[in-house]
Each structure stands twice: as C-alpha cells, then as structure tokens.
Amino acid sequence: MRIEDYALIGDMHTAALVGRDGSVDWLCLPRFDSGACFAALLGGPSAGRWLLAPAGGGTCTGRRYRPEADDVDERQGGEGVFIACSFWLAHALALLGRRERSRRLFERLLSLRNDVGLLSEEYDVRTGRQTGNFPQAYSHISVVNAARALAPRAGTSD
Incomplete structure (x- = not known):
C-alpha cells in the first residue's frame, strides 16, 4: 500500500497506521517512543501486522448524498x-x-x-x-x- 492509503489513529500517547484493508501496519505501545510492535509498513508483513477482515473476502458498499432524494x-x-x-x-x-x-x-x-x-x-x-x-x-x-x-x-x- 502507498502511504496515502493509511489513516493515523491515536490517543495522544501512541498512534497506529491503519490501512484501507483494515490492517494495522505500524503501532508503538504504550507510547510514541516505544519500540514498534507492528512494523509491516517498514519491513513487509513479516515485520508484524494485525488484520481483521472477512475470511473469504468481503463486499464493498458505498453511500452517497443525492440532494434530490431526501425522502x-x-x-x-x-x-x-x-x-x-x-x-x-x-x-x-x-x-x-x-x-x-x-x-x-x-x-x-x-x-x-x-x-x-x-x-x-x-x-x-x-x-x-x-x-x-x-x-x-x-x-x-x-x-x-x-x-x-x-x-x-x-x-x-x-
């Protein structure tokens, strides 16, 4: 994945980079200056990652706003x-x-x-x-x- 395919989530003490596919590919615990426990972003999946996804793949749904359809x-x-x-x-x-x-x-x-x-x-x-x-x-x-x-x-x- 490209870096723009990640979102940063955190709690002011630590943060994780979460990919579009739901994978946590970088995470330091319990603080920002701690060693990374997941570092797939830097070294590939063998460097550690966490992924929660349907076993057989999933379907993608989308929502969009249509101004004419507010009923x-x-x-x-x-x-x-x-x-x-x-x-x-x-x-x-x-x-x-x-x-x-x-x-x-x-x-x-x-x-x-x-x-x-x-x-x-x-x-x-x-x-x-x-x-x-x-x-x-x-x-x-x-x-x-x-x-x-x-x-x-x-x-x-x-």
Whole structure:
C-alpha cells in the first residue's frame, strides 16, 4: 500500500497506521517512543501486522448524498435506509436555514416510529417496516439533535 492509503489513529500517547484493508501496519505501545510492535509498513508483513477482515473476502458498499432524494421512500437497493442518516439530513437542513424542508423531512421520519415511539436501525422502503437493531440509540439521538436544531429560538418567530 502507498502511504496515502493509511489513516493515523491515536490517543495522544501512541498512534497506529491503519490501512484501507483494515490492517494495522505500524503501532508503538504504550507510547510514541516505544519500540514498534507492528512494523509491516517498514519491513513487509513479516515485520508484524494485525488484520481483521472477512475470511473469504468481503463486499464493498458505498453511500452517497443525492440532494434530490431526501425522502426515505426514494432509497433504492437491497438494504434499508439507515434512519439516523435521514435525521442527520433534517438536522443539517435546519442548520443551513432550510427549515421548512427540514421540518417536512423530520415529520415524515417521525411517522416511521412504532406504536410506543421507538425507532430501529433501518427502515425497509419495500415493506414499510423497521429493520435491523431495535431499538437503536443512534436513531433516537439523531431525533433529539434534529429536534433541537428545529426548535424555535428565543427572539425568533419560528
């Protein structure tokens, strides 16, 4: 791999270089000035590395933002819509001053809740049902954040 294929992650005491394939190819523990316990970046895989990946390879998925498709019914493909991302969009629209569009999306998303007001991880647009982990904390935190962004502010007419 090229150096630009790595990301640096750390905790202010040490850091690791993690490759696009999920391999940790350089790591010093417990501090930056410690000897490297993984150094494949410098000497190849025999110098030590750690890799977590599916045994038979995996599939790559991608996400992209399509401004014209901010309604959950517009999603195409085999997976459900990640509900939190839809609330993130409503939040972002509110912060951008596009409050009416944000409010419409927010209310549409709230209509997906079950009979006791809970949300799952995903929404299957084909079946009209919630899927995935249930209940999902990320979804609920996203509701709160979007609601706060839409809430009237003191001194405004919202």
